Amino acid sequence: xxxxxxxxxxxxxxxxxxxxxxxxxxxxxxxxxxxxxxxxxxxxxxxxxxxxxxxxxxxxxxxxxxxxxxxxxxxxxxxxxxxxxxxxxxxxxxxxxxxxxxxxxxxxxxxxxxxxxxxxxxxxxxxxxxxxxxxxxxxxxxxxxxxxxxxxxxxxxxxxxxxxxxxxxxxxxxxxxxxxxxxxxxxxxxxxxxxxxxxxxxxxxxxxxxxxx
Numbered sequence: 753x754x755x756x757x758x759x760x761x762x763x764x765x766x767x768x769x770x771x772x773x774x775x776x777x778x779x780x781x782x783x784x785x786x787x788x789x790x791x792x793x794x795x796x797x798x799x800x801x802x803x804x805x806x807x808x809x810x811x812x813x814x815x816x817x818x819x820x821x822x823x824x825x826x827x828x829x830x831x832x833x834x835x836x837x838x839x840x841x842x843x844x845x846x847x848x849x850x851x852x853x854x855x856x857x858x859x860x861x862x863x864x865x866x867x868x869x870x871x872x873x874x875x876x877x878x879x880x881x882x883x884x885x886x887x888x889x890x891x892x893x894x895x896x897x898x899x900x901x902x903x904x905x906x907x908x909x910x911x912x913x914x915x916x917x918x919x920x921x922x923x924x925x926x927x928x929x930x931x932x933x934x935x936x937x938x939x940x941x942x943x944x945x946x947x948x949x950x951x952x953x954x955x956x957x958x959x960x961x962x963x964x965x
Contacts, residue, residue, distance in 0.1 A: 889918030
């Protein structure tokens with residue numbers, strides 16, 4: 753139980769971590785960055801598509817690309833995941849999420865992106881969070897994710913959450929190192945790290961209707 757780069761954190765901060773070329777195997781509360789988190793913040797952490805989060809146990813629970821389970825006043829902010837979550841055939845499992853497996857009381861998941869996450873067909877699964885109990889989701893996006901064999905309306909176990917873009921699908925996720933194609937349509941997320949106190953200019957080769965950010 754409680755496996756990850758950090759197994760358990762309490763009243764702490766983990767930030768600016770990139771995890772790649774890894775395989776993490778565990779039973780309950782397993783995540784790429786943190787297995788189990790309480791009263792803590794995980795910020796600007798990224799799990800690449802070369803990371804596999806795996807279980808061989810029956811009835812394993814709470815696996816996430818970033819955090820397996822967060823409980824009591826956690827914040828998961830500006831993280832990205834392309835993790836591959838897997839389970840041995842014939843085993844049961846529950847609460848698997850691209851960012852967080854289970855999000856509980858007074859927890860926040862904000863400005864996170866799942867891009868290319870793969871999750872098996874188990875109970876309570878979502879591209880952003882598998883199971884959300886009284887947590888808050890704000891500005892979280894997913895693209896090109898396969899969740900229990902489905903690819904649309906899979907933001908959480910209850911589907912997408914459109915309020916505050918809590919967990920919604922987008923057509924493209926772009927970074928500042930990519931060439932922006934001129935034929936983009938639909939909802940696009942542009943991920944860029946800005947420097948506080950310094951001006952930034954972004955040039956797009958198409959008309960842009962100003963949003964909230």
